[in-house]
Amino acid sequence: MVKVGLIGLGFMGYTHYQIYKKNRRAKVVAIGDYNRDKLEGDWSSVGGNLGDMAREKEDLSGIKTYANPLDMLGDPNVDVVDICLPTDLHHDMAIQALKSGKHVFSEKPMARNFKEAQEIAKAAGRAKGFYMVGHCIRFWPEYEVAKQIVDSGKYGRVEEVFLRRVANPPTYGDKNWFMNATRSGGGELDLHIHDADYALYLLGKPKRVWAWGSKGPSGGIDVVHAGLEYPRNVHVNIIGGWAYHAPFPFNMEFCIRCEKATLHYDMQEGKPLTIYTAAGKVIVPKVPAGTGWERELDYFLKCVEKNEKPTVVTAQSSLESVRLIDAEMRSIAAGKAVDYR
Numbered sequence: 001m002v003k004v005g006l007i008g009l010g011f012m013g014y015t016h017y018q019i020y021k022k023n024r025r026a027k028v029v030a031i032g033d034y035n036r037d038k039l040e041g042d043w044s045s046v047g048g049n050l051g052d053m054a055r056e057k058e059d060l061s062g063i064k065t066y067a068n069p070l071d072m073l074g075d076p077n078v079d080v081v082d083i084c085l086p087t088d089l090h091h092d093m094a095i096q097a098l099k100s101g102k103h104v105f106s107e108k109p110m111a112r113n114f115k116e117a118q119e120i121a122k123a124a125g126r127a128k129g130f131y132m133v134g135h136c137i138r139f140w141p142e143y144e145v146a147k148q149i150v151d152s153g154k155y156g157r158v159e160e161v162f163l164r165r166v167a168n169p170p171t172y173g174d175k176n177w178f179m180n181a182t183r184s185g186g187g188e189l190d191l192h193i194h195d196a197d198y199a200l201y202l203l204g205k206p207k208r209v210w211a212w213g214s215k216g217p218s219g220g221i222d223v224v225h226a227g228l229e230y231p232r233n234v235h236v237n238i239i240g241g242w243a244y245h246a247p248f249p250f251n252m253e254f255c256i257r258c259e260k261a262t263l264h265y266d267m268q269e270g271k272p273l274t275i276y277t278a279a280g281k282v283i284v285p286k287v288p289a290g291t292g293w294e295r296e297l298d299y300f301l302k303c304v305e306k307n308e309k310p311t312v313v314t315a316q317s318s319l320e321s322v323r324l325i326d327a328e329m330r331s332i333a334a335g336k337a338v339d340y341r
């Protein structure tokens with residue numbers, strides 16, 4: 001049984017808490033948040049897409065509470081620290097937690113900027129515990145199966161990829177931190193990084209990056225159209241952001257054209273992952289049950305249980321995703337393509 005200390009009890013912290021409750025590998029033994037109501041089990045202020053989940057008072061008996069999450073790092077009962085704090089707080093907490101010898105799971109993005117992410121990667125390299133960032137799209141069933149299909153080479157090489165992730169502005173955050181680009185990095189770092197990370201996971205590093213971005217309600221770049229250029233004329237196009245007017249619904253979609261088939265998924269349309277083959281067949285492959293959030297946490301718990309370093313998401317690959325966002329930012333500012341490798 002892996003004993004978890006959860007830091008930050010907002011939308012993601014509460015989501016993780018619910019997942020751990022159902023996962024037989026884990027037990028939440030400690031929680032940390034500066035909001036004392038939450039430490040008493042009153043999570044009615046939690047926002048996001050939780051529906052009625054957080055309306056009941058949670059029974060936290062047997063769980064240690066920390067108003068200063070740093071104090072949790074000295075708790076010998078905690079094996080894993082799970083950081084679900086706002087993005088600008090990831091850096092300090094991750095470094096302290098790694099120094100304390102705990103295993104660390106951190107929500108994405110790894111950090112607010114490339115320099116901070118580099119410092120975390122360095123600390124992770126020296127740490128006794130494992131470190132993994134919650135790049136949940138690598139574990140999201142449709143995306144995971146699409147990557148397996150591409151890697152199998154069954155339909156030839158990839159020729160073109162389109163990734164789209166759109167939402168209305170998240171205004172539910174603690175002190176409205178998402179809408180402060182200095183803290184969140186805007187929709188570009190916070191939301192679009194899911195697809196930037198997936199592109200790197202699927203195809204590796206591009207040769208060049210060309211991005212266009214527009215400012216939105218966070219005061220930063222909230223919508224981005226990014227083009228990633230790969231050798232052999234392979235292109236990835238990503239549209240992502242959160243400037244769409246509420247109640248515009250969240251959606252994620254991808255289309256991956258290989259030499260001998262096109263793979264398509266559209267969550268909002270309720271369309272399953274579908275393969276259209278060059279031979280005219282339409283195939284709906286089986287995908288695993290669960291969400292990427294459930295699957296990534298289960299993977300990390302298994303790694304800790306078996307004492308095997310996580311390989312699906314590493315500190316270096318998470319750092320690379322922040323570097324790609326950084327390159328896109330430079331391209332947006334310069335109004336031209338930038339070399340990447």
Ligand SMILES: NC(=O)c1ccc[n+]([C@@H]2O[C@H](COP(=O)([O-])OP(=O)(O)OC[C@H]3O[C@@H](n4cnc5c(N)ncnc54)[C@H](O)[C@@H]3O)[C@@H](O)[C@H]2O)c1
Pocket residue numbers: 007008009010011012013032033034035038046047048067069084085086087089107108109134136172173174175177190
């Ligand atoms: N993987 C995903 O799909 C996904 C989705 C949403 C958010 N996230 C990420 O998860 C992280 C958290 O986002 P969220 O939506 O849960 O935010 P949130 O605002 O809902 O929750 C943040 C929590 O941190 C607590 N907190 C803030 N400052 C603190 C401090 N100094 N000390 C102690 N506690 C503090 C708040 O009280 C709150 O409970 C962010 O990095 C975000 O980018 C990931």
